[in-house]
Amino acid sequence: MSQLAASQATSRILSALAAALPADALLTEPEQLAPYECDGLSMYRQPPLAVALPYTAEQVQAVLRICHAHHTPVIPRGAGTGLAGGVLPRADAVLLSLARLKRIVRIDPLARVAVVEPGVRNAAISEASAAHGLYYAPDPSSQIACSIGGNVAENSGGVHCLKYGLTVHNVLGIKGFLADGTPLSIGGEAPDDSGLDLLALMMGSEGLLVVVTEVTVRLLPRPRVAQVVMAAFATVEAAGDAVAGIIGEGIIPAGLEMMDALATRAVEDFVHAGYPLDAGAILLAESDGTAEEVADEIARIEAVCRRHGAVSLAVSQSEVERLKLWAGRKAAFPAVGRITPDYYCMDGTIPKKHLSAVLRRIAELSERHGLACANVFHAGDGNLHPLIFFDANQPGDVERAEAFGLDILRACVEAGGVITGEHGVGVEKLDAMCVQFAAPELATFHAVKAAFDPAGLLNPGKAVPTLHRCAEMGAMHMHGGKLLHPELPRF
Amino acid sequence: MPVSSAGPTGTLDAQSGAGPAGASTAVLDPAERILADAICAAAADQRVLHLRGGDSKRGLGGTAHGEPLSTLGLRGIVDYDPAELVVTVRAGTPLADLQAELVAHGQMLPFEPPDWPGATVGGAVASGLAGPRRAFAGSVRDALLGARLLDGRGQVLRFGGRVMKNVAGFDLFRLQAGAWGRLGVLLEVSFRLLPRPQREETLRLPMAANEAIQRMNRLAATPLPLGGAAWCEGALHLRLCGSAAGVDAALPGIGGQTVEPAAAAAFWAGCAGMPPGHRPAADMRGPDQLEVPLWRLSVPSTTRSLGAEGEFAVDWCGGLRWLATDAPPSEVRSLAASLGGHAMAWRGNLAQPAMHPLDPVRLALHRRLFDVFDPHGVFDSGRFDAAAVQAASGAT
Numbered sequence A: 001m002s003q004l005a006a007s008q009a010t011s012r013i014l015s016a017l018a019a020a021l022p023a024d025a026l027l028t029e030p031e032q033l034a035p036y037e038c039d040g041l042s043m044y045r046q047p048p049l050a051v052a053l054p055y056t057a058e059q060v061q062a063v064l065r066i067c068h069a070h071h072t073p074v075i076p077r078g079a080g081t082g083l084a085g086g087v088l089p090r091a092d093a094v095l096l097s098l099a100r101l102k103r104i105v106r107i108d109p110l111a112r113v114a115v116v117e118p119g120v121r122n123a124a125i126s127e128a129s130a131a132h133g134l135y136y137a138p139d140p141s142s143q144i145a146c147s148i149g150g151n152v153a154e155n156s157g158g159v160h161c162l163k164y165g166l167t168v169h170n171v172l173g174i175k176g177f178l179a180d181g182t183p184l185s186i187g188g189e190a191p192d193d194s195g196l197d198l199l200a201l202m203m204g205s206e207g208l209l210v211v212v213t214e215v216t217v218r219l220l221p222r223p224r225v226a227q228v229v230m231a232a233f234a235t236v237e238a239a240g241d242a243v244a245g246i247i248g249e250g251i252i253p254a255g256l257e258m259m260d261a262l263a264t265r266a267v268e269d270f271v272h273a274g275y276p277l278d279a280g281a282i283l284l285a286e287s288d289g290t291a292e293e294v295a296d297e298i299a300r301i302e303a304v305c306r307r308h309g310a311v312s313l314a315v316s317q318s319e320v321e322r323l324k325l326w327a328g329r330k331a332a333f334p335a336v337g338r339i340t341p342d343y344y345c346m347d348g349t350i351p352k353k354h355l356s357a358v359l360r361r362i363a364e365l366s367e368r369h370g371l372a373c374a375n376v377f378h379a380g381d382g383n384l385h386p387l388i389f390f391d392a393n394q395p396g397d398v399e400r401a402e403a404f405g406l407d408i409l410r411a412c413v414e415a416g417g418v419i420t421g422e423h424g425v426g427v428e429k430l431d432a433m434c435v436q437f438a439a440p441e442l443a444t445f446h447a448v449k450a451a452f453d454p455a456g457l458l459n460p461g462k463a464v465p466t467l468h469r470c471a472e473m474g475a476m477h478m479h480g481g482k483l484l485h486p487e488l489p490r491f
Numbered sequence B: 001m002p003v004s005s006a007g008p009t010g011t012l013d014a015q016s017g018a019g020p021a022g023a024s025t026a027v028l029d030p031a032e033r034i035l036a037d038a039i040c041a042a043a044a045d046q047r048v049l050h051l052r053g054g055d056s057k058r059g060l061g062g063t064a065h066g067e068p069l070s071t072l073g074l075r076g077i078v079d080y081d082p083a084e085l086v087v088t089v090r091a092g093t094p095l096a097d098l099q100a101e102l103v104a105h106g107q108m109l110p111f112e113p114p115d116w117p118g119a120t121v122g123g124a125v126a127s128g129l130a131g132p133r134r135a136f137a138g139s140v141r142d143a144l145l146g147a148r149l150l151d152g153r154g155q156v157l158r159f160g161g162r163v164m165k166n167v168a169g170f171d172l173f174r175l176q177a178g179a180w181g182r183l184g185v186l187l188e189v190s191f192r193l194l195p196r197p198q199r200e201e202t203l204r205l206p207m208a209a210n211e212a213i214q215r216m217n218r219l220a221a222t223p224l225p226l227g228g229a230a231w232c233e234g235a236l237h238l239r240l241c242g243s244a245a246g247v248d249a250a251l252p253g254i255g256g257q258t259v260e261p262a263a264a265a266a267f268w269a270g271c272a273g274m275p276p277g278h279r280p281a282a283d284m285r286g287p288d289q290l291e292v293p294l295w296r297l298s299v300p301s302t303t304r305s306l307g308a309e310g311e312f313a314v315d316w317c318g319g320l321r322w323l324a325t326d327a328p329p330s331e332v333r334s335l336a337a338s339l340g341g342h343a344m345a346w347r348g349n350l351a352q353p354a355m356h357p358l359d360p361v362r363l364a365l366h367r368r369l370f371d372v373f374d375p376h377g378v379f380d381s382g383r384f385d386a387a388a389v390q391a392a393s394g395a396t
């Protein structure tokens, strides 16, 4: 397209959008677009063509239809707290913000469900259900800011997901639109849709398959009591053994978190949560439920920790103490942010039994790449958050941090794990996807994308790398250059 | 203690070892190769295959078409470490074998699948059927962590993994639960497990269905260790599961009579696949012999009792209703749809499609997904096609 033709096309789509939306629902000025240049992964930035901020599902549909007719990519955006560049704009794309669809449509306390619009903040659902003694269980650390639509698109987890599940386990239905504006309704209050479980496929689809405009979630009764045990261990290995011991006891703690020595020290300096500074690792294990259940479980958790050589142990005796013990874990990222100019948060998951081997590997890699790394760990479900220290102002540091990060994810895959436990792939982990999946799986992902969005206009280029990219990376699993099982006939 | 019982071919170790998930997809053991060859041959001569495990769900969800392809050669637990709360098992493994192994380690599948004689793990996943614990501990797909499968090109695909948290790639493994083998042959699946509750108590409280539905929903909104809530034969049945301390503390507040453990176990096992207290599970194998058609309705949990419409049992804390009715299928479907749910013909009404018809948008997506996984139409589509025909003819 010539430059003139391109700018004519741009003005055509912008005027079509302007005609379909209220005056304050379309942003096109550079200074208006600036806040939308990136999400929580601020290493990547790019202003979009325009930002649409519809108020209603009908306006969302209109935006999609117009963009489809003009063959213009659309990037759905929630609160922009994603950590993988999932809402990174493109210069030729319309960023479709769902932030203004923030109505709580209804809460049914007897059926224990809430129907909400996608821009509703995660924490707002629990706040609105609190009067009924109910809450929405998945609690990403970003819960005061992130939107339920973003949670659906990322299948977000939280500190309590070992016991209460991820987003996929707590969403009952969605309504939304396909890329061309076709309305779609999947699931609802009745269990198990008929036909294929499309709802499960929508969870974690990173805005590539559907734009979500309504979400029905399950609410749970708020536990009567919660108590936390903080146990310190001389080594990460001992703490890891204690985790296996707790689960081996038949206990599923409401939360089970670990921090290594570097993370513990950073946190203790920052919030003074009372963590011992000489420990190799500390473990936080929470129990919730009725008073009787909690008393019993806490006693058993304490016993396991002692058996595995805990060097110190504290049990919260009040809500204030419980929150204080958690404050450290919750502030882990900002605490690390105080001791390094920048940090890069990884998100691999591994089978727990390989924890110490993987942490040893991370320590080796840290030396090799010349960058420090603190480890915060959802220990119960094997989800690691290594935080790589770097300084974006130092030439070459960003590249080193990314190379270190990819090596960590390789180590996770080699240990039988995966490259992302809860943050998603976005643009950030496209290369890592080539490590985890072989060509036939990636081709299937692309075909599924095309089944929902034949024109390839919804959040294109995210979440699934092209086969070409993987081939270039040299990470395709071709086994010595051979085709996968060449003995089979091909069609 | 990790268990690694190799299948008949003894080649499992190569697959279960740590290594790039993608790399091992190329490995096919002889039992798997037989299946891949059969798929490729069927694709070449345009034949249709229907996948068969233990044949325990024959007739359910529709009649099978095409040549049977047995998965029984895929046998054995590939990887089980109780401290991970994860098990990886081959699809043709008898469900009973898996359950026995889990029981021996004090663990269980959260979704409490119907354990009909001969049932295999692959069939349990493909049918997506869950028992009474489903309302509290999740469905089949909720427990699924990953799967290896052969698609309609005879190609091995591995989705998901063996860990609890994983958001890499689309969740195409979860899509296999309830797909009735339409998207591929499951080779190996990984589940998230739960510890078996330290203590279980079942209470029986005589009351009418409507009152029971209200009561179960109200109880579920309070923090009680519930693991089952069903109504049949004039009584609400509640199962409390958890730590001994927790269950003991909860019991007095609820009232009712405790059901003696063996009777309670039989009751809940019956619910898992059969309308509670209705007919023995063995009847599943003879659907044609029954006079009154049986329906399984999925509805919002607080839906009124459908007693007038033939409801004789309620499970899943109100979300599942069993109806025995001679009403025309279209009426039962409309009833379910008007309540915001859907109906599956369970037994005795095989003359018409079992699956609830799909709306046109979802139907189109189904067709495209079938093409993605099975471009040559190798896998039996009977259950889905019948539903599609019905959708086209205007029934909802």
Ligand SMILES: Cc1cc2nc3c(=O)[nH]c(=O)nc-3n(C[C@H](O)[C@H](O)[C@H](O)COP(=O)(O)OP(=O)(O)OC[C@H]3O[C@@H](n4cnc5c(N)ncnc54)[C@H](O)[C@@H]3O)c2cc1C
Residues within 6 Å of the ligand: A039, A040, A075, A076, A077, A078, A079, A080, A081, A082, A083, A086, A087, A098, A118, A139, A140, A141, A142, A145, A146, A147, A148, A149, A150, A151, A152, A153, A154, A155, A156, A157, A158, A159, A206, A207, A208, A210, A211, A212, A213, A333, A422, A423, A459
């Ligand atoms: C400090 C911090 C802590 C965090 N902690 C956690 C944590 O504990 N657990 C965790 O899982 N994540 C965590 N995150 C990551 C992030 O908060 C989650 O991924 C969250 O779900 C993103 O929600 P959002 O509304 O900000 O979505 P966005 O970042 O706006 O978007 C994320 C993705 O969702 C898509 N999307 C958004 N809305 C819609 C919609 N309505 N329809 C279709 N697609 C849509 C976008 O296209 C994009 O691909 C954390 C982030 C930060 C900054």
